[in-house]
Amino acid sequence: MTQVVRIEQPGGPEQMKLVQVDVGEPGPNEVQVRHHAIGLNYIDIYQRSGLYSLPLPLTLGMEGAGVVEAIGRDVHHLALGDRVAYASQPPGSYSELRNLPATSVCQLPDAIDFETGAAMMLKGLTAQYLLRKTLPAGGLEAGDFVLFHAAAGGVGLIACQWARALGLQLIGTAGSDEKCALARENGAAHVINYRTENFAERVKDITGGQGVKVVYDSVGKDTFEGSLDSLRPFGLMVSFGNGSGPVPPVNLGTLGAKGSLYITRPTLFTHIATREGTQEMANELFDIVGSGQVKIPINQRYALADVQQAHRDLEERRTTGASVLLP
Numbered sequence: 184m185t186q187v188v189r190i191e192q193p194g195g196p197e198q199m200k201l202v203q204v205d206v207g208e209p210g211p212n213e214v215q216v217r218h219h220a221i222g223l224n225y226i227d228i229y230q231r232s233g234l235y236s237l238p239l240p241l242t243l244g245m246e247g248a249g250v251v252e253a254i255g256r257d258v259h260h261l262a263l264g265d266r267v268a269y270a271s272q273p274p275g276s277y278s279e280l281r282n283l284p285a286t287s288v289c290q291l292p293d294a295i296d297f298e299t300g301a302a303m304m305l306k307g308l309t310a311q312y313l314l315r316k317t318l319p320a321g322g323l324e325a326g327d328f329v330l331f332h333a334a335a336g337g338v339g340l341i342a343c344q345w346a347r348a349l350g351l352q353l354i355g356t357a358g359s360d361e362k363c364a365l366a367r368e369n370g371a372a373h374v375i376n377y378r379t380e381n382f383a384e385r386v387k388d389i390t391g392g393q394g395v396k397v398v399y400d401s402v403g404k405d406t407f408e409g410s411l412d413s414l415r416p417f418g419l420m421v422s423f424g425n426g427s428g429p430v431p432p433v434n435l436g437t438l439g440a441k442g443s444l445y446i447t448r449p450t451l452f453t454h455i456a457t458r459e460g461t462q463e464m465a466n467e468l469f470d471i472v473g474s475g476q477v478k479i480p481i482n483q484r485y486a487l488a489d490v491q492q493a494h495r496d497l498e499e500r501r502t503t504g505a506s507v508l509l510p
């Protein structure tokens with residue numbers, strides 16, 4: 184029997200309970216991982232609250248790192264005892280031990296510890312696909328301006344550092360002056376406290392009236408309109424999250440009126456649907472972390488049993504950088 188965090192119905196953090204389950208043997212395409220650390224992500228809150236509806240009862244958690252304890256017969260890229268890390272569907276990483284599809288499970292380089300591995304896969308692979316694969320027409324070049332909301336968060340601090348490594352001028356928004364300072368320390372070229380300043384106006388000032396080539400917006404409802412107003416003509420709006428609530432339906436005519444804008448609503452799980460694709464992205468992430476250009480800031484650690492507090496801190500905007508749960 185192993186300990187997992189389950190919800191029986193969607194709702195607040197109090198819905199999460201520690202229970203004992205028997206995980207059984209891994210299926211033919213699965214691997215069994217004993218977690219040393221578990222990544223906490225904002226998507227866990229959408230799944231817990233019911234914004235993203237999933238079959239119940241549900242063990243939450245999409246990210247983790249640990250050691251392979253058993254392998255399905257059709258899995259060939261892993262061996263017993265391997266140190267591994269993953270971002271993966273379906274949820275289930277809030278657990279001591281689990282079985283999961285092997286597709287997106289990667290060997291963890293020796294130089295990367297388990298906590299870092301657990302904190303970097305979902306958030307780091309997201310920063311990778313955003314800054315390297317979700318680009319405006321003509322791509323991005325050193326010196327270009329991009330706007331990145333929630334820049335002091337888990338994905339945000341990784342993106343600040345990665346953008347600096349690419350030579351981009353990342354304008355980061357955050358909800359306090361302390362968070363703004365942290366984003367700047369991590370590589371944001373400019374920062375805006377979007378609780379006290381009109382960020383679209385500030386972006387226009389910073390860019391000499393031009394606007395940015397791309398907005399990476401995970402805040403959703405509260406920032407959507409201002410994000411469109413921050414783009415230059417033909418700019419790209421990347422709406423990749425709902426921190427403040429989902430974006431209401433969009434009138435496509437608005438995109439024409441605001442300068443023939445492009446819009447996309449990507450998810451990491453399309454990018455990591457294949458083993459080859461996942462490994463290619465992970466290699467780039469491991470390389471940039473290995474080079475020291477991107478450090479994974481683990482600013483909160485919680486025992487697995489304290490998961491309710493971890494969720495409260497994340498949704499009440501008390502965290503910065505990444506958080507891990509320790510089984």
Ligand SMILES: NC(=O)c1ccc[n+]([C@@H]2O[C@H](COP(=O)([O-])OP(=O)(O)OC[C@H]3O[C@@H](n4cnc5c(N)ncnc54)[C@H](OP(=O)(O)O)[C@@H]3O)[C@@H](O)[C@H]2O)c1
Binds near residue numbers: 359405426503
């Ligand atoms: N589509 C994808 O592939 C994908 C993958 C990974 C993550 N995401 C999204 O990216 C975002 C960041 O994920 P994360 O796990 O790294 O979380 P996070 O950024 O560490 O935490 C979310 C942050 O959003 C900001 N925020 C703004 N308005 C908010 C509100 N009304 N309520 C709560 N938070 C608010 C807060 O920062 P401030 O206080 O600075 O405003 C908060 O710290 C999430 O929206 C997540 O869903 C999407």
